Amino acid sequence: MADFGGDLDAFRTDARAWLEANFPHALKTEAGRRAGGGDARRWRALMADKGWGAPTWPSAYGGGGLSRGEARALAEEMAQVGAYNPIGGLGIMSIGPTILELGTEDQKTRHLPGIARGEKEWCQGYSEPGAGSDLASLQTRCEDKGDHYLVNGQKIWTSVANLADWCFCLVRTDPAAKKHEGISCLLIDMKSPGVETRPIQLINGDSPFCETFFTDVKARKDDIVGPLNGGWTIAKRLLQFERDAIATGLGGGTLTGPASAMGVEDYARSYIGLDDRGRLADADYRGRLARHRMENQAFQLTLRRAANESKSNQGPSNAAAMMKYAGAQIAQDRAELIVEALGQQGLGWEGGGFEDQELAQVRGWLRTKANSIEGGSSEINLNVVSKRVLGLPDPK
Ligand SMILES: Cc1cc2nc3c(=O)[nH]c(=O)nc-3n(C[C@H](O)[C@H](O)[C@H](O)COP(=O)(O)OP(=O)(O)OC[C@H]3O[C@@H](n4cnc5c(N)ncnc54)[C@H](O)[C@@H]3O)c2cc1C
Known part of the structure; x- marks a missing residue:
């Protein structure tokens, strides 16, 4: 260039x-x-x-x-x-931006080119059956065996784990330490012996995520990102990158459902129809669509302003939680409006009587239910905003 x-x-x-x-x-x-x-x-x-x-x-x-x-x-x-x-x-x-900011030179050289070229797929081993919103309760054990680490435990909701080459995983490296202090961020080769994945079905019929089991899995000593037992700070920074990227994707409509040349206005026009003044025939729907458009426009402008203002290349801050929260809500509103406009044609799951695009929109609408859960639930993002952005005290 x-x-x-x-x-x-x-x-x-x-x-x-x-x-x-x-x-x-x-x-x-x-x-x-x-x-x-x-x-x-x-x-x-x-x-x-x-x-x-x-x-x-x-x-x-x-x-x-x-x-x-x-x-x-x-x-x-x-x-x-x-x-x-x-x-x-x-x-x-x-994980790429996290390694770039906090990884060793060796980790950058070994891992980043494969990510940048799209040759290596990564998955995120954060959630466990007993650790979702309360992530620091995680129990997956990681023991120092001299020349390698040994990992045992279970993760859940691991997106694309069955396809992934590598996993960035939160593991407990010091079981005696306080909850947030004995955690490390470890990179695990998913082709290692002892890794097993079992796909789980999502509400829209896809199986995008898995249960992931680690049984005596060996990992390299130099694949801990950041300090040993200092993984909680790394985990939080990674979530800022993730929430920022999800918010940007939600804003562009790319995580909300099927790619479609038709926007919500097109669906409304063709399924609800126009009145004799050329307006959408349903006045109540028209009002809600106008509100959605205004909120979406404000969201887009705020995303753009945030990108313009971060000239220092410091990357996202805790405000990413705010944008992720807003993006999820807007994406869900958009999907609700489309399915509502489809009327009876928005009741199909499969079979005759429905256009492909109608069936895809119904599945897309169901997929948006996950927008307020994945990458941290909306309630947890509101907690981050109240504590870390607004500086409000913890409720007693
Ligand atoms: C599509 C999808 C993909 C995902 N991909 C991954 C992945 O790749 N890797 C991964 O590790 N995880 C992944 N997850 C898991 C996701 O991060 C968790 O589902 C999420 O953090 C919530 O945890 P939980 O499901 O255990 O719910 P819980 O933590 O049990 O929460 C249940 C409900 O209680 C609310 N709640 C909990 N605590 C509080 C509180 N303190 N204040 C207010 N409300 C609270 C929550 O908001 C939620 O509504 C994915 C989830 C989805 C839906």
Whole structure:
């Protein structure tokens, strides 16, 4: 990539030209993207070579070396030409930025390029059957065996664990220490003997997450991120990255359900219809849709302002909890409005009498139920906002 010396317009022009020359035409349609195939593989390889899967990471670790301003311009240019970033997942969203900020040089060199190129899938081993919102109750044991660690325990709700190459895992390294003090953040190779995953079905029919069992699993001593027994601080920082990324995704509508060329207004127009003044025929629905649009617009502008203001590249703060909370609510509202507009056509699960898009919207609506749970529930995010953003005392 040429060095534009901070000239955003020149960067924009160059990026647009590259995207127009390289983004495969076939991937501009939903059907093309779903089909995947050679075009999708070629696009992934091109983006990986450019480092634009992780645009702001240093090029030494496989990233694009872009400033936040350039990365934002790139995202806008991609939207303009109908392109998308094919590289993502928890590697890009959460553990990558955490290693970049807090990992050792060796961890950066070993783990980041595979994430930036989209070659290594990561999963998050935080939740356990007895530790969700109260995450520090986690019990998965990690013992020092001299030249390696030995891990025993169970995780749950581990997204993509059955497909993942690596897991960033919270483990108890000092059972005698106070609850928050004996925890470490350990990177575990999911191909290690003793790792077992069992997929669980989500309400919308997908099986995106698993129960994950670790039985005498060996891990490398140099794969603890941050200090031994200092994992709670790492865990919280990682959650800020995760919540920030989820909020941004929810804002773009990408985590809310099926990709669709039709927005909520299109569904409302075609299923509810218009009155003789060209307005949506249902006045009550019209009012709620207008409120949703205003809230969404304010949310988008706030996301953009937050990105503009963080010129120092310090990354997200506790305010990410606020944005994640708001993003989840807006995504759920949007899905509710779409299913309501569909009327009887929004009652289908499978079978005849329903268009594919209608069935997909119903499953998408069910998927949004998870938005206020994943990455920390809405109630927990409100707790973070009250304590860490507003500085309110703990309720007695
Ligand atoms: C789609 C999806 C993907 C997920 N992926 C992962 C993953 O990859 N890795 C992973 O580790 N986990 C994952 N999770 C788990 C997720 O992080 C937990 O479900 C979440 O943190 C809540 O924990 P819990 O389910 O144990 O609920 P609980 O903690 O039992 O909470 C139950 C209810 O009580 C409320 N509550 C609990 N404590 C408080 C409190 N102090 N104040 C107010 N209300 C409270 C909660 O808000 C919630 O409504 C995923 C979850 C979903 C839905």
